[in-house]
Amino acid sequence: MKRSEINEIVRQGQSFIESFGFVLPPFAHWSVDEWAARTESCREIFRAGLGWDITDYGLGDYGKTGLFLFTVRNGRQEDLSAGKGMLYAEKIMISKKDQLAPMHYHEAKAEDIINRGGGDLAVKLYHSNDDGELDRERKVTVYTDGVERTFAPGDILRLKPGESVTLLPRVYHAFWGEKDDVLVGEVSTVNDDHVDNYFLNPIGRFPEIEEDELKHRLLVGDYEALQ
Template sequence: MKRSEINDILLRGDEFIRSFGYVMPPFAYWSPDEMRARKTDIQPLIDGMFGWDITDYGAGKFDEMGLFLFTTRNGRQEDLKRGGGMCYAEKIMISRKDQLSPMHSHWLKAEDIINRGGATLAIQLYGSAEDGAFDETAGGTVYCDGIRRDFAPGEVLKFAPGESVTLMPGDWHAFWGEGGDVLIGEVSTVNDDNTDNWFREPIGRFADIDEDVDPVHLLASDYARLL
């Protein structure tokens, strides 16, 4: 993706988020220079990869396959390992109309996916094999707003604003906006996007960036290289 494209997606996404009354944390709007100047103070944000995350999964076709995310909080892996402390994370996301977030699962992360506003959120689900791998013959069970829901292999569940689903490790899922763009909330256990995304197809988690202009704001995937 070109940096100019990312800058534009970021600014338009921020407008979409604000249209629902959702207020981003102050650090969302710091410039790259401000982040560099405060690097010592914000090391926990850097380590936890808080912040902007715009991805086309390395495929170069964001409108067809991509996702807009912002991590507002993220816990500590050491707390998760010992079973106590800050074991949670939260994101706000945008899935555009018919824009696929491709089939994947997680080894560790459990998550609530919440339609926070806009159009219908469509989620296709599969269960998994005994080793957790994708199994096109496997169905399973999820909980939708706390109510049990069994699903057949490949079934698409649809969620109106305010509705949600809880996904556990091994629940394979892909999602998109149906009928328009969707604002999505994610509440989960500690999030590690470097190691805990298991994609059905051999794709990347982050975008490859062509630096044709300077970044307006850094993406979380920029921190290791640009801070």
């Protein structure tokens, strides 16, 4: 992806988020110079991978296959292993109309995916089998706002604004916006996007970036250069 494209996606995404009354934390607005001046006090942000995260999954067509994410908080793997402490994470995301977040599952993470507003969020569901492939025989049972619902493999769950679904580990899911762009919330156990995303088809989680203009906001992937 070009940095100019990412900068515009961030600007538009921030406006979309704020249009629903969701207020981002202060560091969402820091300039590159402000980050450089605050590096020593931001170790927890770097550790947790908080902040802006734009991906085209390495496929080069963000409008068709991509996702806008901002990680608001993220716990610690060592706490998760110990079974106590900061065990949770939260993201705010934008799933644009007809923009696919590709089929994947998580080995460790359980998550609530929440339609915070906009269009409908379509979620296609499968179980993964023992080989990590789609289980085309086993039905998928999930909870939507505490209500048990069962789907045939490959069925599509549609969440209207205010609705949510709980997805447990090893449930394959792909999602996209219908009718309009969707503001999507995610509340989950500790999140590690580097090791706990298992895609059905091999793709990249983080994009390669062509630096064709100055950074408007730092992405999570830009933090390494500051540390």
